[in-house]
Structure formats: structure tokens, C-alpha cells
Amino acid sequence: MTLPESAAASRSHTGGLVPVLVAVWANVGVLVWLLLRGRDDVFWGYLGGPIALAAGVYASWRITRADRLPAPVRTFWLRMELAAISLGVTAVVAQLRANNNTGMSMWVATPMMIGVVLLMTAFLGLPGPRRTALCWLRAVLDTFTIAVASTLVFWYVVLDLAPAGTQLSAKVIAAVLGVGGVLLLVVVGKAAAAPETVVDGAALRVLTTGPLTCVVGTILLIAGEDGARLALSVLALPLTGASICVGAYLQRRALDRPDTAAPVTGRSLFNLLPFAAVVATAGLVISVSAQDMSARQRTVIIGAFLIAGCVVARQLLSLRENTLALRGIRRQQAELERLALSDNLTGLPNRARFLVALGERLDAKQRSAALLIDVDDFKMINDTIGPAAGDQLLFQVSQRLREQCTPAEMPARLGGDEFAVLLPDDDPAAAEAAGNRLLLALADPFRVGDQQLLLHASAGIALAGHDENADEVLRNADIAMYAAKESGKASLVRFEPRMRDDMINHATLAGELRNGIARGELRLLYQPVFDLVTGGLHGCEALVRWQHPQRGFVSPVEFIPVAERSGLIVPLGAWVLREACTQLAEWQAVHGAGAVEAVNVNVAVRQLRSAGFVDEVAAVLSDTGLRPRNLILEVTESSVVDGWQVRETLQALHDMGVRLALDDFGTGQSSLSLLRAFPVDVLKLDKSFVDGIAEGADRGRLAVAAAVAQLAEHLQLKAVAEGIENQEQLNRLRDMGYRYGQGFFMAKPLPAADCGALMAADPVQVA
Structure with a gap:
């Protein structure tokens, strides 16, 4: 059974809190031990580190298995998992060597430094804006400045405060770890303060706890008092493990929020570290040099320090001006992006x-x-x-x-x-x-x-x-x-992929149809409409056919939908209208009074929407010498309800004298209401109501067919039955009151010459 989305999210949050709670209780346990036990048996004081970091390993592993996690974020947390494992090894080694009181040893420093490098790799691997060669050079110079300054500070200040007898190797290890922690703090801080980041910003800011404890812990391990040194020794790694757990939990929650990252507009304090490094180094130079120099030399050094300070202050002012300008540019850019990427009417994304x-x-x-x-x-x-x-x-x-x-x-x-x-x-x-x-x-x-x-x-x-x-x-x-x-x-x-294939086939057929219209590949057939009482030819309906040079005969069922979708129905319909009217004019010239009075032409809704369609019909009638009553335009019910423009076009045609036929009558959902709003002259009963009425098995069809005939009689409209296929259907329809009909039983669609021959022939036998 699949859980609802909200329930699944709640369960995910609950599961993510478990490692956070474990890490927090590990830190609480260490604090309780510090308060109650003091320095007795420090082995138990170091127990919080392995527990908290084990929780951090589990939290990092769990977030890498989350659904909907982008690949860069997954890589980041995989590296965090490896870093937590390395720091966990550090915690275990520190616990095992806790009672030896040997200070900072290679056994503890090696896995810790590996963990620091892995953390730095994780943050440096985060994708960001593309940097130019100048940006990389500036970053390298800043890093070098901070590294040199922190090395000098550790070597000349922190290590000088170390207790007498501290081994040189311990001092070197402490300096390396301290400098590494400072560099890691810069890397983490810059990543957390970046305007755009794929990792959750809150999670990144929480993870700054690790390098901070590394720096402070390293200083206190060398130069701190016994109490402070012990507290940081047992708390540094548990705090780092807790920060990893909390960061993973925040990342998990960010996955369930919409993608609405708020840009960071403030300036990061970590950008000031290179300037702080310059000031600290200058102060250190004065402090060290002043011990062995004369007053004149000290004056020169102090003057150099003041000049350096002025340069730093000048750079800070320039940085502030640039930051304010950049902040304004970012606000304008954010507003332009909002306008460019949102819809003005609805406010939705565009x-x-x-x-x-x-x-x-x-x-x-x-x-x-x-x-x-x-x-x-x-x-x-x-x-x-x-x-x-x-x-x-x-x-x-x-x-x-x-x-x-x-x-x-x-x-x-x-x-x-x-x-x-x-x-x-x-x-x-x-x-x-x-x-x-x-x-x-x-x-x-x-x-x-x-x-x-x-x-x-x-x-x-x-x-x-x-x-x-x-x-x-x-x-x-x-x-x-x-x-x-x-x-x-x-x-x-x-x-489904087949839909794309159908679309391609339709597009191909539309191109061929366009060429077919231009090359004269289309022709008209005419289906006669007979008087069911006398058997005489009453009219005919023009039907378009396409003889493709390669495909052969193409059914209207195939190419008419393509023409409607592609818009080719408009030129195709215009060709059919002019061709049918021209043919009727020829029949009238040849057969005189024996010719049919009118020709029926089907009109698509796209033609009716065209603003110039009424003028087009008038021009065709004028060019062929026909009167408006010689033309019957057949429209479907769906065309009539298309909108006010179509209704106005139909009314204008009716006012001109062109007769209108409602085709496929009875199949729509509002057929009766249309008769009041639509200027109809002819009702054509759909073939679906003609099929099967002869047997009398379908009382519904019989009722509809009879009702349409009576309705047409009362409204003084002409009723035409479509699709008559046998004598029994013809007889039943005639008995119902239908005077006119068409279908394969009387005649199939015929070429113009054959249809003209019917006009000179005797009436067909309809009895």
C-alpha cells in the first residue's frame, strides 16, 4: 500500500530526527560527565565523539539514498559521509589513547587531517558560477594570504603559549591542523554565504561548526588551561558529529519544499579574512621586531603598519561600495528575471x-x-x-x-x-x-x-x-x-510514442495535400439527392476526393482531419466551392430546366470564422452567374455553436439568399435549441438514425427519425434523409414524411459527367 505524500514526508522527517537526537544526547552526556566526573577516567568523556560521528555517518548515508536528490548534492553528502567516517576513526583513536595523556599525536592527527581534507573537498566540489582566470588567481592569493598569516600566528603566538616541554612534533601537528581548520572555515563559510547553492543554505551554515571547533580546539589543546583543554578535547568531535546530523536533517526538509531559494544579499564576513590576515601579520611583525630593534627602526615598522592599515581600510571602503552597487544590480536583475519568467496576467511562471x-x-x-x-x-x-x-x-x-x-x-x-x-x-x-x-x-x-x-x-x-x-x-x-x-x-x-509518429504522418500528409491542391490532384464527385415520391433528381452534394500520384486514392477520412488541423481546409474549401458552382453553371447551360436547381457544398468552421467568407461566396456566385438560391451550404451543429462570429456569418449568408442545411442533425446535444437561433432551411437526418429503422427493432431510432420529419414539416423546412441503403429503409422514411433522400441504394457519388447524365435520364424507380 502506498503512503500518501504528506504521510511519507512526515515519516521521512521522523526518521531524519533519529540521528540528530542521538548526536544531541551524546553531547549532553559529555557535558554531564564534565560537570560530575571532572578529570576522572577521561575514557568515558571521549565516548561522545564516536557515538555522535556514527550518527553523522548514518545521517549522511541516509540523505544520499533520498529520492529527488540532484547529483551534485548526492556527491556532496557522499563526501561528507567519508569525512564523518575519517573523523569517527579520529574519535575512536582519541578515546583509546585518552588516559595516556600524550597530547596531540600522529595517531590522532592523521585521520583528523584526512577528515579535514575530505570536508574541504566536499565544499570545493560544489558547483557554482563559472570563474574566470582572474577569479581563480584572486582566490589562490586570498588562500595563500590566509594560510601564511594563520601559520605565523600559530607558530609565533599560539605555540609560544604551549607548556614547557611540548615536543616539536606536537607543535607542528597542531599548527598544520590549525591552519587547515582556518582554511576549511573559509571554504565552508564562502559556500554557505554564496547567493546560489545546490545544497541547502541552512545546512551549510550549520556545518561551519566543524571547522570552528577544529580551530578553537587546536588552539586550546596547545595553549589553553587544563580545564578548557579537556572540555574542547571531549566536545570538539561530538559537536562536529551533531552539526553533520543537523545539516543532513535540514537538507532532507529542503527536498520537500518548493524550489524557491532566497538569494543571499548580505556580504559574507569570510570575505574580510584576507584583510584580517594582513592586519594580524603586520601586528605580529611589530610585536616580534620590537623586541630587538632600536626606536628609529621601530618607528619605520610602525609607519609601515599604519600605511598597511590605511591600504586595508581603503580596500574595505571600496569593497563596501562595490557590495552596495552589486546589491542594487542583483535586485534589478532579480526583478528583470521575475518579469521575464512570470506571466503578467496570472502571476504564474511563464x-x-x-x-x-x-x-x-x-x-x-x-x-x-x-x-x-x-x-x-x-x-x-x-x-x-x-x-x-x-x-x-x-x-x-x-x-x-x-x-x-x-x-x-x-x-x-x-x-x-x-x-x-x-x-x-x-x-x-x-x-x-x-x-x-x-x-x-x-x-x-x-x-x-x-x-x-x-x-x-x-x-x-x-x-x-x-x-x-x-x-x-x-x-x-x-x-x-x-x-x-x-x-x-x-x-x-x-x-505514447505512436502519437508522435501519427503527428509526423499528419504533417507529411499536410505538405502533400498542399501540393495536391496546387497541382490539381483533387476532384469532385457528386452524390445525387432524389425525390422519394417521384424518383426524380432533386439536387446533388459535392464531395471532394484525392487521387495521390504515389499513395493512390486517399480517403477523406484521412485527409479532411489533416486539412482541418493544418488550416488547409480554408483553401481546400474555397476550391470545392468554386469548382462545384462552376459545374452547376455548366449543367444549367447544357440541360436547362432539367438541371438540378442547387448544389450542396460542405463548409468547415474555419471558413465560417474567416472575415471574408461572405464576400468570397458572393464573388463565386457572381463569377459563375448563379443566383444565391442555387447554393446550399451544409454546416454541422458543432460549427453553429462555435461563437458569435460564426453566427453573424451564417446570418449574412442567409440574408443574401444562400440556403443553409444543418448536416448530421440529431447527433448534437442541443439540436432543437439550434433551430431557434440558426437560420436553417434544410435538415439532414444523420445516417445513424436511418440504419436499422427498416427492421423496426430500434424504437429509439424510429422515434427520432419520425420526430425530425414532423418537426421539419411544422417549421416548413426541407427534410433530407442520408445513407439510404435498401428499399425497405426508403419506404419507411417516405411513410414517415421524408420527401428527399440520398444514399448508395439510389446512387453512389458520381463524376460530373455521370451526374449530368442523370439529369437527362428518366426518374429512378423508388416504389
């Missing part, structure tokens, strides 16, 4: 920010998925309520997505009515569950002003695969979203 975040997760090998959400029929809604209200609606959609997304999910607005959500999972079931959760949230009504609107959305999910970049993942989600649109909208589809 497409660029979404792609950056997705790319970062892919580069870090983190599990990811992209959810693309598109509001269904938003154009119609926007046309109905107006652009201002449409913007309010989009803002509410963004707010609802923001509220419904978990902290690990990132919603974004890509543009228009298209939104995306970055999901932190590549499990198909989990990703689809998140997608359905968000679509369900958008299904609740929205209130805009005094209107309550019900929205539906289509969504596509793409799981991030191997070797895919952010653009490819988002493109896959877009392909899946279009598949959801084509499957009926208000649904969720997960991307």
Missing part, C-alpha cells in the same frame, strides 16, 4: 520559466512529468463574455491550479488558455492521478461578475524519458493534449 525548471530537473536526473491543460472552447466563451471577463476567468483558473497543486508541483501559464503543471513523478498512475485531480478541480463552476460559468479542459501528460530535453517533453505533452481534444475533449491522455 513558458520560459517552466522550461527552465523542467530542464533543471532533467539535468539532475530527477523524476518529472509535464501536464499540459487547455480550456475547451475558450474562444467561444471569450467571444461571448468579452475579453476583459475572459482575462478574469483565466486568472481564476490560474488561482485554482495554484491552490490545488502540491508544494512539489509547479503550475505555469504557457499562453492564451493553455496551462502546464510540472509534476515531480514519472510513474504513469501517479501522474494521471494528479492530472485527473486538477481537471476535476477545474470542473467546478467559476463566477465572473454576475455570471456562473462551467468549464471543461483537455489535458495531455508526458513522462520525462531518457535523453529527452525540456522542449521535447513539453512537445510530447502538447501532442497528447491534442489527442485528448480529438477524443471528445474534457479528458486526459498520456503520451
Whole structure:
């Protein structure tokens, strides 16, 4: 059974606290021993070190096994684990040699120095901004300055305070460890104060405890009093182990927070260490030299020190000015980045920010998925309520997505009515569950002003695969979203590779269709419409066909959807309209009164949206010499409800005298309400209601077919039955009141010449 995300996070936090508690109690135990036992049997006083560092090893190991951990962070904590092991060995050796009272020995110093080097390697290995050769040179000079100054301070000050009889080897070991601790403190401090870091900033600041205790402990071991030396001896390593445990716990908590790192704007005190090193060295020179020099020489040295001090002060002032200027630049840069990476209307991240975040997760090998959400029929809604209200609606959609997304999910607005959500999972079931959760949230009504609107959305999910970049993942989600649109909208589809192949095939076919239109590869067939009472030819419907030079015959079922998706339906429809009208004019010239009165032409919704479509129809009628009543434009119910622009176009065509037919009538969800708003002249009963009515087995089909005939009669509309395939269907439809019909039983779609021959032939037998 899979735990809920919140429960899993809670369990993870609880598990992460265990090593913290162990390390804390180890330090408390050492403090209690110091208070109660004093110097008796120091073996037990050193017991806290191995325990706390063992907890640190476990905490570091545990964080390296965490999910969703970027590779640089995993490498950092792996090195921390190795450093904790080395320091743990130091703690064990120190405990075993505790009662020997031999001071700082090679047995203790060697694993400790290895641990210091490993810690330094871990922090130096953190990725950061790209450095120029000048930056590297400045860093090397700062490091050298600090190293030399701390060596002099240790050698001439700290080691001079060592008790008499302290061995030279112990002094050298102490100086090396002390200088190493200072350098480590600089490295850790700079990493913790960096404006951007892949490791949690709070965790890095906690880890500065280690080098601090190393420096202070080394000084007190050599120059401190017995009590202070004993306290730091038994507390230094337990404190370091506790800092590692706390840092690992903070890193674990950072994984469950959104990726919102707050930039550090303050200046790090560690940047001042090179200047402090210069001042300390100058003071040391005066102190040492003053013992054996004359007053005149001392005056020169003091003057040199004052000059050095002035130079340092001047540099500090320049550093402050540069820091203030840099802080202002960073604020401006942060504001520009915010404006460039966020959407002005909704405040959500925009497409660029979404792609950056997705790319970062892919580069870090983190599990990811992209959810693309598109509001269904938003154009119609926007046309109905107006652009201002449409913007309010989009803002509410963004707010609802923001509220419904978990902290690990990132919603974004890509543009228009298209939104995306970055999901932190590549499990198909989990990703689809998140997608359905968000679509369900958008299904609740929205209130805009005094209107309550019900929205539906289509969504596509793409799981991030191997070797895919952010653009490819988002493109896959877009392909899946279009598949959801084509499957009926208000649904969720997960991307599959075959969808990309289908998209490529569609694009290829669209290019070939464009060439086919230009090269004259398309032709029209005409399906006759008969009078079911007299058997005479009443009209014909123009149907486009494509004979591809290589593919052969391409079915309209294949190329019409491609034309609609690619926008080629507009030039294709224009060609069909002009070709059909030209052919009708020829029939009328040849057959006179025997020619059909009108030709039916199917019109796509994209043509109706075009502002110049009415003028185009008028121009075609004028060029071919036809009257408006000689043209019947067939539209589907989905086209009629597309928006106010389509309705105005249809009304203008009707006012011109062009007759309009409602195709596939009865299949929509609002067919009856359309008859009041739509200037219809002809109702064409869909073939699905004609199939099977002859047997009388489907009472529902019979009822709908009969109701459409009666409705057309009462509204004084022409009713045409589509898809008649046998005599029994024809008889039943005629008995219901259908005067006109078309189908393979009477005639299949015919070339223009064969259809023209029917106009001169005797009526067909319909009895």
C-alpha cells in the first residue's frame, strides 16, 4: 500500500530526527560527565565523539539514498559521509589513547587531517558560477594570504603559549591542523554565504561548526588551561558529529519544499579574512621586531603598519561600495528575471520559466512529468463574455491550479488558455492521478461578475524519458493534449510514442495535400439527392476526393482531419466551392430546366470564422452567374455553436439568399435549441438514425427519425434523409414524411459527367 505524500514526508522527517537526537544526547552526556566526573577516567568523556560521528555517518548515508536528490548534492553528502567516517576513526583513536595523556599525536592527527581534507573537498566540489582566470588567481592569493598569516600566528603566538616541554612534533601537528581548520572555515563559510547553492543554505551554515571547533580546539589543546583543554578535547568531535546530523536533517526538509531559494544579499564576513590576515601579520611583525630593534627602526615598522592599515581600510571602503552597487544590480536583475519568467496576467511562471525548471530537473536526473491543460472552447466563451471577463476567468483558473497543486508541483501559464503543471513523478498512475485531480478541480463552476460559468479542459501528460530535453517533453505533452481534444475533449491522455509518429504522418500528409491542391490532384464527385415520391433528381452534394500520384486514392477520412488541423481546409474549401458552382453553371447551360436547381457544398468552421467568407461566396456566385438560391451550404451543429462570429456569418449568408442545411442533425446535444437561433432551411437526418429503422427493432431510432420529419414539416423546412441503403429503409422514411433522400441504394457519388447524365435520364424507380 502506498503512503500518501504528506504521510511519507512526515515519516521521512521522523526518521531524519533519529540521528540528530542521538548526536544531541551524546553531547549532553559529555557535558554531564564534565560537570560530575571532572578529570576522572577521561575514557568515558571521549565516548561522545564516536557515538555522535556514527550518527553523522548514518545521517549522511541516509540523505544520499533520498529520492529527488540532484547529483551534485548526492556527491556532496557522499563526501561528507567519508569525512564523518575519517573523523569517527579520529574519535575512536582519541578515546583509546585518552588516559595516556600524550597530547596531540600522529595517531590522532592523521585521520583528523584526512577528515579535514575530505570536508574541504566536499565544499570545493560544489558547483557554482563559472570563474574566470582572474577569479581563480584572486582566490589562490586570498588562500595563500590566509594560510601564511594563520601559520605565523600559530607558530609565533599560539605555540609560544604551549607548556614547557611540548615536543616539536606536537607543535607542528597542531599548527598544520590549525591552519587547515582556518582554511576549511573559509571554504565552508564562502559556500554557505554564496547567493546560489545546490545544497541547502541552512545546512551549510550549520556545518561551519566543524571547522570552528577544529580551530578553537587546536588552539586550546596547545595553549589553553587544563580545564578548557579537556572540555574542547571531549566536545570538539561530538559537536562536529551533531552539526553533520543537523545539516543532513535540514537538507532532507529542503527536498520537500518548493524550489524557491532566497538569494543571499548580505556580504559574507569570510570575505574580510584576507584583510584580517594582513592586519594580524603586520601586528605580529611589530610585536616580534620590537623586541630587538632600536626606536628609529621601530618607528619605520610602525609607519609601515599604519600605511598597511590605511591600504586595508581603503580596500574595505571600496569593497563596501562595490557590495552596495552589486546589491542594487542583483535586485534589478532579480526583478528583470521575475518579469521575464512570470506571466503578467496570472502571476504564474511563464513558458520560459517552466522550461527552465523542467530542464533543471532533467539535468539532475530527477523524476518529472509535464501536464499540459487547455480550456475547451475558450474562444467561444471569450467571444461571448468579452475579453476583459475572459482575462478574469483565466486568472481564476490560474488561482485554482495554484491552490490545488502540491508544494512539489509547479503550475505555469504557457499562453492564451493553455496551462502546464510540472509534476515531480514519472510513474504513469501517479501522474494521471494528479492530472485527473486538477481537471476535476477545474470542473467546478467559476463566477465572473454576475455570471456562473462551467468549464471543461483537455489535458495531455508526458513522462520525462531518457535523453529527452525540456522542449521535447513539453512537445510530447502538447501532442497528447491534442489527442485528448480529438477524443471528445474534457479528458486526459498520456503520451505514447505512436502519437508522435501519427503527428509526423499528419504533417507529411499536410505538405502533400498542399501540393495536391496546387497541382490539381483533387476532384469532385457528386452524390445525387432524389425525390422519394417521384424518383426524380432533386439536387446533388459535392464531395471532394484525392487521387495521390504515389499513395493512390486517399480517403477523406484521412485527409479532411489533416486539412482541418493544418488550416488547409480554408483553401481546400474555397476550391470545392468554386469548382462545384462552376459545374452547376455548366449543367444549367447544357440541360436547362432539367438541371438540378442547387448544389450542396460542405463548409468547415474555419471558413465560417474567416472575415471574408461572405464576400468570397458572393464573388463565386457572381463569377459563375448563379443566383444565391442555387447554393446550399451544409454546416454541422458543432460549427453553429462555435461563437458569435460564426453566427453573424451564417446570418449574412442567409440574408443574401444562400440556403443553409444543418448536416448530421440529431447527433448534437442541443439540436432543437439550434433551430431557434440558426437560420436553417434544410435538415439532414444523420445516417445513424436511418440504419436499422427498416427492421423496426430500434424504437429509439424510429422515434427520432419520425420526430425530425414532423418537426421539419411544422417549421416548413426541407427534410433530407442520408445513407439510404435498401428499399425497405426508403419506404419507411417516405411513410414517415421524408420527401428527399440520398444514399448508395439510389446512387453512389458520381463524376460530373455521370451526374449530368442523370439529369437527362428518366426518374429512378423508388416504389
